[in-house]
Amino acid sequence: MGDCRMATKLTIEYDSVGDILYLDLLEPSDLQVLIEVSPGAMLRKNTLTGAVEGIELAGLTRRVGAPGAIEVPVQVDLEMLPPVSG
Numbered sequence: 001m002g003d004c005r006m007a008t009k010l011t012i013e014y015d016s017v018g019d020i021l022y023l024d025l026l027e028p029s030d031l032q033v034l035i036e037v038s039p040g041a042m043l044r045k046n047t048l049t050g051a052v053e054g055i056e057l058a059g060l061t062r063r064v065g066a067p068g069a070i071e072v073p074v075q076v077d078l079e080m081l082p083p084v085s086g
Contacts (some may be wrong), residue, residue: 009025010023010024010025011023011024011025014060019058019059019060019062020058020059020060021056021057021060022054023054023055023057024053025052025053025054026054028044028054029053031046031048032044032045032046032047032053032054033045033047034056040057041056041057041058042055042057042058044056
C-alpha cells in the first residue's frame with residue numbers, strides 16, 4: 001500500500017553550476033511530481049500522499065543577493081532536535 005517512508009533528516013544541497021538550492025526531506029523518487037509554485041520555486045510532492053518531500057529554488061544567488069553568504073551542503077537530523085513546547 002504505497003510508500004510509507006518517514007523523513008528524519010533535512011538535506012540541503014547547493015548546485016553552484018545551476019545556481020539551485022535543494023531542500024530534501026526524502027530522496028527524489030518516481031512517486032514525486034514537481035509543481036512550480038512561483039517562477040523558479042518548485043515543490044516535490046508525493047503523488048500518493050500529497051506530502052511535500054522537497055523544495056527546489058532556482059536562481060538562488062539572485063534571491064539572496066550575495067553568493068558568498070551561502071554554505072552548503074548541510075544535514076539536519078530532525079530526530080536530534082528537542083521537542084517544541086507550546
